[in-house]
Amino acid sequence: xxxxxxxxxxxxxxxxxxxxxxxxxxxxxxxxxxxxxxxxxxxxxxxxxxxxxxxxxxxxxxxxxxxxxxxxxxxxxxxxxxxxxxxxxxxxxxxxxxxxxxxxxxxxxxxxxxxxxxxxxxxxxxxxxxxxxxxxxxxxxxxxxxxxxxxxxxxxxxxxxxxxxxxxxxxxxxxxxxxxxxxxxxxxxxxxxxxxxxxxxxxxxxxxxxxxxxxxxxxxxxxxxxxxxxxxxxxxxxxxxxxxxxxxxxxxxxxxxxxxxxxxxxxxxxxxxxxxxxxxxxxxxxxxxxxxxxxxxxxxxxxxxxxxxxxxxxxxxxxxxxxxxxxxxxxxxxxxxxxxxxxxxxxxxxxxxxxxxxxxxxxxxxxxxxxxxxxxxxxxxxxxxxxxxxxxxxxxxxxxxxxxxxxxxxxxxxxxxxxxxxxxxxxxxxxxxxxxxxxxxxxxxxxxxxxxxxxxxxxxxxxxxxxxxxxxxxxxxxxxxxx
Amino acid sequence: xxxxxxxxxxxxxxxxxxxxxxxxxxxxxxxxxxxxxxxxxxxxxxxxxxxxxxxxxxxxxxxxxxxxxxxxxxxxxxxxxxxxxxxxxxxxxxxxxxxxxxxxxxxxxxxxxxxxxxxxxxxxxxxxxxxxxxxxxxxxxxxxxxxxxxxxxxxxxxxxxxxxxxxxxxxxxxxxxxxxxxxxxxxxxxxxxxxxxxxxxxxxxxxxxxxxxxxxxxxx
Numbered sequence: 001x002x003x004x005x006x007x008x009x010x011x012x013x014x015x016x017x018x019x020x021x022x023x024x025x026x027x028x029x030x031x032x033x034x035x036x037x038x039x040x041x042x043x044x045x046x047x048x049x050x051x052x053x054x055x056x057x058x059x060x061x062x063x064x065x066x067x068x069x070x071x072x073x074x075x076x077x078x079x080x081x082x083x084x085x086x087x088x089x090x091x092x093x094x095x096x097x098x099x100x101x102x103x104x105x106x107x108x109x110x111x112x113x114x115x116x117x118x119x120x121x122x123x124x125x126x127x128x129x130x131x132x133x134x135x136x137x138x139x140x141x142x143x144x145x146x147x148x149x150x151x152x153x154x155x156x157x158x159x160x161x162x163x164x165x166x167x168x169x170x171x172x173x174x175x176x177x178x179x180x181x182x183x184x185x186x187x188x189x190x191x192x193x194x195x196x197x198x199x200x201x202x203x204x205x206x207x208x209x210x211x212x213x214x215x216x217x218x219x220x221x222x223x224x225x226x227x228x229x230x231x232x233x234x235x236x237x238x239x240x241x242x243x244x245x246x247x248x249x250x251x252x253x254x255x256x257x258x259x260x261x262x263x264x265x266x267x268x269x270x271x272x273x274x275x276x277x278x279x280x281x282x283x284x285x286x287x288x289x290x291x292x293x294x295x296x297x298x299x300x301x302x303x304x305x306x307x308x309x310x311x312x313x314x315x316x317x318x319x320x321x322x323x324x325x326x327x328x329x330x331x332x333x334x335x336x337x338x339x340x341x342x343x344x345x346x347x348x349x350x351x352x353x354x355x356x357x358x359x360x361x362x363x364x365x366x367x368x369x370x371x372x373x374x375x376x377x378x379x380x381x382x383x384x385x386x387x388x389x390x391x392x393x394x395x396x397x398x399x400x401x402x403x404x405x406x407x408x409x410x411x412x413x414x415x416x417x418x419x420x421x422x423x424x425x426x427x428x429x430x431x432x433x434x435x436x437x438x439x440x441x442x443x444x445x446x447x448x449x450x451x452x453x454x455x456x457x458x459x460x461x462x463x464x465x466x467x468x469x470x471x472x473x474x475x476x477x478x479x480x481x482x483x
Numbered sequence: 484x485x486x487x488x489x490x491x492x493x494x495x496x497x498x499x500x501x502x503x504x505x506x507x508x509x510x511x512x513x514x515x516x517x518x519x520x521x522x523x524x525x526x527x528x529x530x531x532x533x534x535x536x537x538x539x540x541x542x543x544x545x546x547x548x549x550x551x552x553x554x555x556x557x558x559x560x561x562x563x564x565x566x567x568x569x570x571x572x573x574x575x576x577x578x579x580x581x582x583x584x585x586x587x588x589x590x591x592x593x594x595x596x597x598x599x600x601x602x603x604x605x606x607x608x609x610x611x612x613x614x615x616x617x618x619x620x621x622x623x624x625x626x627x628x629x630x631x632x633x634x635x636x637x638x639x640x641x642x643x644x645x646x647x648x649x650x651x652x653x654x655x656x657x658x659x660x661x662x663x664x665x666x667x668x669x670x671x672x673x674x675x676x677x678x679x680x681x682x683x684x685x686x687x688x689x690x691x692x693x694x695x696x697x698x699x700x701x702x703x
Contacts, residue, residue, distance in 0.1 A: 128658070162636060166624060169643050173620060176650045179657050180602070180609060188656030208601035 008053050009064055011046035012072065012119045015039055020112035024105060029094055032108050033087040039112060040080040043119070047076040058196045063125035067478055071122045071259050074337055078251045078344050079115050081452035085348045086111070086244035088449040092355045093242070103147055107242070114140045114248065118256050125195050130260060131168070131175050134224065137253055138164045145241035156236035163233040167223025171260075174216030178267070181209040198267060207273035214277055217264045218284070224257035226311050227318060228288040238307035239360065243351030246303055250310040251344035255336055258314065262321060262482060269324075269483045281322030286412065288315025289419035296426035301360050302350055305430060306343065309386060312423050313339040319416065320401045321482065323408070329479035331400035334467075338393040338460055339386075345456035346382040349375055352448040357441040362430060367439030372446055378453050380435050385460050387427045388420060393463035488536050489608055495529035496615040499649060500591060503622040503642055507587050508580045512565050512634055516558045519638050523553035526645045533652045542652055549648070553641065561634060576629050583629050590621040612653025619646030 019039035026032050050072065055064050064072075090107070093099040099107065114137055121133035142164065146157030175193075182192040185204045191197045202210075219230065226234040238246040261281070268277040292312035299305035317339065320332030353368065353375050354360045368376030385392040398420060405413035502522045509515040527550035534542030576583065598614035623643025627636050651657055 158633070162627065162640070165640055166627065166643075169620065169640075169647060172647050173617065173650060176647070176654050176657065177613070180613065180654050183654070183656070184604065190658045192656075193658060206601075206604050208603070212597060212601045 008046045008049045009056075009062055009123060012043050012050075012076065012123070013062075013116060015043045015046065016112045016116035016119065020109045020116065023112060024109040027101065027105065029091065029101070029104060032105065033090060036108050036111060037080070037083045037087060040076070040083040040115065043115060044076040044080045047072050047119075058125050058194075060190060060194065061126055061129055062123050063195060064123060066474075067262075067481055068122045068259070070333065070337075070474070070478055071255060072119060074255070074340055075118055075122060075252050076115075078340055078456075079118075079248070081455060082244050082247050082251070082344060082348075083111070085247070085351065085449055085452045086242075088447060089242070089244055089351050089355070092447065096355075098148060099242075107144065107147060110140045110144050111244075111248075114144070114253075118252055121256050122259060126190075126193050127175050127178060127195060127198070127263075128193050130263075131172055134171070134221070134257065134260060135168050137256065138168060138224065141237070141241075141245060141249060141253060144245045145237045147242060148240070150240070152236075153240040156233075156240035160233040160237040163223060163230070167220045167230065169220070170216050170223070171220025174213045174220055174264075177209055177213035177216065178264070181205040181213060195263065199270060202267050202270045203272065205271055205274075207271055207275075210268055210271055210274045214264055214268050214274075215280070218261060218277075218280055221257045221260045222284060222318075225254050225261065225314050225318065226288075227284045227314065228291040228311065231288070231292075231311050234311060235304045235307040238310070239301050239304040243303070243347055243354070246307070247344040247347035247351075250307070250347065251340040254310065254314050255340060258317060258321075258336070261318075265321070266481075266483060278322045278324045281318045282412065283322075285315045285317070285319030285322055286415055286419070288312065289319065289416060290422075293419045293423035293426065296423055297429075299430070300362055302354065302362050302365060302434070303347070303360050305362070305427075306346055306350060306386075309423065309427065310339075310343055312419070313343070313386075316398065316401060316416070316420075319405075323401075323405055324483060325404065325408075326476065326479050327404040328401065329482045330475050331397050331404060333475050333478060334463075335394065335397035335401060338397050338463060341456040341460050342382060342385045342392075342394060345453045345460075346379070346386060348449075348453045348456075349378045349382055352446050353379065356444060356446045359441070362434060364441050365434055366437035366441070367435070369435045370439045371441070371443045374450060375446055375448060376435050378450070378457065380431065381457050382453075383427050383431045385457065387424045391461070391464045393460040396464055396467075489611075492529070492532055492536065492608055493611055495525060495532055496612050496649060496653070498525045499529060499645065500615050500618045500622070503619050503626075503646075504584070504587055506638070506642060507583050507622065507626060507629075510576070510580070512632070513562065515635055515638055516561050516565075519642065520554050520558040522642055522645055523549050523557075526649060527554060529649060530652050537655055539656075545648065545652065549645070553645070557641070561638075565634060577631060578629050583625065587622055587625055590625060591618040594618045594621055606655075609653050609655060613650050616646045616650035616653060619643070619649060622646075 016039065019035065023032050023035060026035065050064055050069055090099065090104065094104065117133050117137035117140060121130050121137060124130035124133055142157050142161045145160055146153050178198070179192050182198055182205060184206070185201050186192040186197055223230040238249060265277045265281070268274045289312050292308045292315060295308045296305060299308060313335070317332050317336050320328045320335060353365060353372070356372060356375070357365050359365065368379060385394055388394045388398045402413055402417055405416060499522065502518060502525055506515060506518045506522065509518055527546050530542055530549055531546040534540065534546060594617035595614050598617050599610065602610040602613060620643050623639050623646055626639030626642065630636055630639060
């Protein structure tokens with residue numbers, strides 16, 4: 001029944017926004033942390049039911065199609081596991097006094113608003129609405145990055161705010177240009193901003209205007225993806241904010257911004273007279289991979305290091321989607337999923353580690369497998385996964401990206417492999433000290449929630465060993481949509 | 484009549500670019516705020532004219548917000564903040580005024596060349612408006628990178644946002660987004676003024692971003 005589809009769709013938006021209002025009012029840690037978890041779980045259930053319910057016709061504001069349903073499912077799943085991690089993380093922050101009860105209320109409300117904004121951005125059918133949702137997501141994360149109100153946190157939040165706003169401003173300009181291109185064909189008003197209308201009739205749009213629009217949109221949303229040279233905010237924001245936010249930023253918000261770029265890439269691809277959008281994305285992606293790989297060597301802060309690793313992986317994903325074609329798109333989708341799961345698992349682990357050791361500097365964190373075996377070995381598995389070792393999922397997706405590129409552009413593939421190897425070396429070098437060095441720092445037992453990390457890494461391992469055929473079929477279908 | 488309609492719209496949009504240039508060479512915060520108020524008023528005139536010629540009454544809301552909020556409330560509030568923080572001294576710019584102006588001229592030329600070429604098919608009014616709006620946006624960006632002071636960066640951002648509104652209103656019949664983008668500029672202004680400046684003030688005795696720059700990249 002179509003009513004069910006609408007219900008599930010509005011549920012993934014209404015549950016977070018309703019809970020946010022509730023969380024802003026309720027005092028106390030015990031209730032709010034649990035409410036946060038329950039709400040994200042309910043959102044996840046609603047998102048999964050989208051797969052099974054019959055879809056209604058796309059409306060003026062919202063849309064569910066085969067492409068965004070993948071993003072929504074990933075978004076709500078990682079949102080749920082992060083809220084579980086967040087509950088134990090925040091408990092520790094309250095004990096140590098880094099967060100006061102007022103800020104706790106604020107934090108939880110913001111977490112739900114962020115989930116709402118991301119879901120809205122993913123399901124928006126109106127490109128203006130999508131822009132608004134991404135701006136809302138940016139603003140909430142700015143506030144959360146600055147929540148500790150330390151010197152560094154404020155500077156990181158300020159930098160993020162300034163660069164993020166510039167990016168979002170460029171994206172709005174691009175959105176206006178798309179409207180201008182659509183107006184002569186579609187006519188004035190609402191319809192000229194509807195994604196479903198645009199993609200149907202884009203073939204007759206003015207190609208020159210579309211080209212300029214895409215450049216603005218790529219630079220604007222690309223700032224939010226963290227593509228080099230627009231990445232300057234990303235390491236600071238990851239390092240100084242609460243760790244659950246680092247996990248959500250890396251695992252989800254970057255994907256949401258990339259999703260926006262993909263939508264517009266599809267528009268350009270459907271207009272034969274416009275420039276091919278792929279090479280631009282390939283160039284930015286490749287620069288990001290190589291740059292981030294070399295930057296990994298000089299890191300001293302553990303969260304900052306994994307932030308650079310996120311830049312590298314977003315580069316790989318942008319590269320894969322830029323190459324296009326069924327195989328590269330498939331690899332890009334798979335890599336995006338694997339990266340979200342792995343990177344958020346790493347941030348969960350790192351969050352507990354830095355709490356236990358009381359520091360984020362890698363010099364203070366050594367010999368984890370001896371002092372905290374469970375956390376240490378999880379970190380080892382996580383870093384193995386993120387650096388692309390078999391049999392974990394990222395190996396498979398990276399292998400697909402590289403092999404599909406080799407067949408078409410050997411030179412690009414060689415550069416990409418070089419970047420991957422450099423990053424691999426940096427990560428293993430650091431991991432050696434972190435996990436197996438001479439033990440330093442506190443040996444106090446960690447009060448960690450292991451379930452989210454194990455769940456994520458378990459999924460990554462499972463995907464590396466065996467991808468269920470329905471999932472493969474679904475991804476192949478989406479990859480063919482992306483063109 | 485059509486010629487006059489076009490000329491007046493052109494006059495206001497061009498005036499906005501001129502005022503953007505005026506903001507570039509201000510070296511005192513109070514003067515900068517006054518010019519920003521002027522910027523907002525010119526924007527209000529331009530949007531009001533668009534509302535009139537397009538017969539789009541909802542644009543009058545945008546006009547009112549630009550006039551009252553950006554033209555009066557924000558400048559007055561920022562005045563107060565500057566007074567309370569005692570930072571009404573000169574603005575340190577990263578690059579000299581002369582270079583900034585030259586770069587500004589280059590950016591305007593760039594946006595004219597790019598936008599006029601690609602919008603050849605669009606109607607004349609939208610075409611000029613979008614090209615001028617892009618100039619305002621780029622000048623706002625230029626201001627943000629050439630200033631170190633948090634207040635003037637915010638002013639730069641708001642002038643950039645004014646350029647976006649000019650573009651959005653110039654695109655005839657663009658739905659929804661006008662109101663929403665205005666609401667967001669209000670929200671941004673609130674966030675910036677309310678939270679960042681006060682927090683920065685609370686923690687450090689300066690609103691100069693450069694003084695916050697003690698840690699660059701990693702801390703060892």
